[in-house]
Amino acid sequence: MSQLVSPRMQARAQSTVLRNVLRLPPSVLRRIAGAPTRIDGQELDLRVQAMLRLQHLTGQTQLSANTTEAARAGMRRGTEVLQGPAITGVDVTGKHVPTSAGGVGARLYQPKGLGQPSTLLVYYHGGGWVLGDLDSHDSVCRFLARHAGVRVLSVDYRLAPEHPFPAAVDDAVESYRYAVEHADELGTSADSIAVGGDSAGGNLAAAVSQYATGSDLKAPVLQVLLYPAVDASTRRRSRELFSDGLLLTDEDMDWFMDHYQPDEEQRGDPRLSVLLADDLTGQPPAYLATAGFDPLRDEGEEYGRRLREAGVPVVARRFDDLVHGFLQFHGIVDRSHEALLEIAGSLRTALALHA
Template structure:
């Protein structure tokens, strides 16, 4: 039976959510409850308020149950937050080497400017171009780039390595046809969040033409080992340990999880990886593996900026329209991407 909130139009629920976030701080604290502290960090009020609103909606896991239910759930969740940047963004479909994709071009963006090839999150099983539409629009506008969002194949219908194969094929197409897309062939980045960060990392390791920059939001980079943060934040902070197990079981056979195309952290040589901005969330089961990947990049001589948004939760890239800490984190990532592409590969000629 559908829950009450499933019968309410997402626009109505979204309006209520934004109204709650517009309340004065003391009132939001009353709704959210006492501060939450763990592992030396205090959860941001904005994140705690969002989690409290999710609990009011009813216990709902990001994953679990049937694949179809999980896909409907993430699609509905993103429909609560339909706000887009004020600057118009034009979109069009692209066949990226046989992989469907969507190209975002902000109004007034000059020809020959940088390009970001973006892979959406969702545990390789859920998520879509539409669930990450506002993320791509935000990055396009605030980083002054074109964004090619890749509609890679999902598991379990298409298990590993289908998503990684599609990610690489789409990037290779973009790198070879950047000028046709209106972009600078010398300034092509890869990026993604969570499972999309995994795919961006795989492309950074395997592409014939190395990307010029990598933007990795809380990437899932090692399915072969469970780290401390998987226990610390196993429950109660949006993405759970059980969710990650469900995603991994649907995506990749256990016997293949130590392959670099599934777990890029285990790759022996990371020295050819592009300059990187890698951001983690302090209250995220994936925090430790992302930070270990950044440390390995640094030891391999790769220029890397690691940023822990210590008071946020997994998925914050999709939450920027709620403002506050979510928008601050989104703005920092967009600024890093813009700096990395405009001052990096373009400056090197």
Template sequence: MSIPFPVRIQAAVVRAAYALPQGLRRAFAGKAEVRDGQTLALDAQVILKFQRMSKATMVMPGGVGPSRDEMEYARHLVGGRTIASVAVRDVGIPQEQGELAARLYTPGGVGKGSGLLVYVHGGGWVVGSLESHDHVARFLAERGRVRVLSVGYRLAPEHAFPAGLEDVQAALDYAFAKAVDLGADPERIAIGGDSAGGNLAAVTVQQAVRRGGPVPVFQLLLYPVTDLSTKRDSHRHFAETYFLTSDNMDWFADRYAPEPLDRTDPRISPLLAEDLAGLPPTYLSTAGFDPLRDEGEAYAQALREAGVDVYLSRQSDLIHGYANYIGVGHRFAEATAEAAEALRKAVGA
């Protein structure tokens, strides 16, 4: 798909800003921001300055449609150049509701019998798509040396809970059943996701353990949503200003799990599951300037207390959604590369 000319111009402006000497970037971004004992990365301040100038937000005033358009638009600005060494093909996953769209990413030089990551994109269960996270999937495939099966699950509010969860469960079942056809080793299947995708991935793993079927050998959770039943201190510290706001999360939650759904249900809030024993080794990252920070770290602690091997990584100087910004600056890619390295060590070539 060709990129519209105005978008190419704006992307060039963003890249040019990040190419400036550090002093000029600091002058553009403004005084260093410190909150809750953390200093925001200059790379993050620059992208926030652009977002404030353009008045872009995670939720557009026009509602669902414009919000989805905004996320698709943003990937052209901050996703970076396409990693062409990763081969891509569309995959249809059969299920009761009709064929589920997915996309298989295979990095160059990775042969048959590789590890496979079932990847679930973020976007508050409402926005995001295979396209919006194409650059993230390519990055994880290339750096992690694994195949990546990215899942195009149904979105709210047209398809509220549990539709998206059912789709991710179907995708995981498909990955195990068709691993050889996908070029993967069924003993080296991982699952992961970012934000709301991390929520769906975490719940899917819990459900897999409870069902007694095959369970992924690793989970990769980037700044996941883990508890919609309450708000912790990070919601207060970062309620606004840092792209994802506390009000944004309320808007997403109201569309994904509207009343009278019980948000203490562990299928919505995986942190509240009674038993977390038996879950696979986990890499879980949080962003310091993120309303979701504290609930993500609470989930890591709960996993540890249940005997799960967890590596918790707080990217204290970054904002929510940092994996989507890997095409600008260096700090976003650096943080995402850490996650990819954990994936490589767990199931990669």
């Protein structure tokens, strides 16, 4: 009988069970989650803690695996469990972005009823440059398109280890250039294109912004950096504080970097460690979000400070009760949903001020 139940059906059933568990009264959830997690003067959201506890009980304790295939399969399963109900009111069109390496896939998300032209957000998904794809961040892109009132072009850049650094950066830059050169076709104008991404995708968005301001390519009007990875050369305090049990682990981070840039001597390249760029003057305005219980927290916030010191307008927001990757479970965790709503609202406001 178990052979008649597909993996997708199993994931949907698990998603339903998880959503129902997380709707239990706080007193019951506390029994599941255990004592409050308090680190560095912060307290982890109860429902996030309960979700992590349940993942631990099922053996799902980290993002990395023995093989990239196993890790990617794990992320696909996790996406199906955590994404929640489908987001409607958005039209989605597949795209092909030509590049010097042969091209990458993309998806254009357009809120129903949105006029032309509108701002376009070129979005790069997270996953440590090794995991993730258009499907893993489909719900996030739909959410941003609908609630921020923008078009979103999600880019399926090449992944490591099959395509190590700087392949992802090259694809990110060429995809942004494509958006600028084909703005009319994408329902926008070259003066109304932003870049954004989460985690590794936030790294790529920052790298694209730096490349554009240092070349003849029109710079983005805004960079949306969501718990970005910005420095592969230095271990900071937050990586020690939140090294285990909070979704992204210290072991995961080593695993990702060993696949993306195995040469440790080259990890200070500013196309990877964007924090180490000599001059950040003239960068696009930035919205930078970090999570309190995230190994990447301190480097992301340091990047925000460096941008400010260079005279760049920055809105920095720490969601101090959340973990790395909180975008991915906005469909089942109320606090994550609230955070993504705030991000979408900030994006809408920033773009309206630009317009």
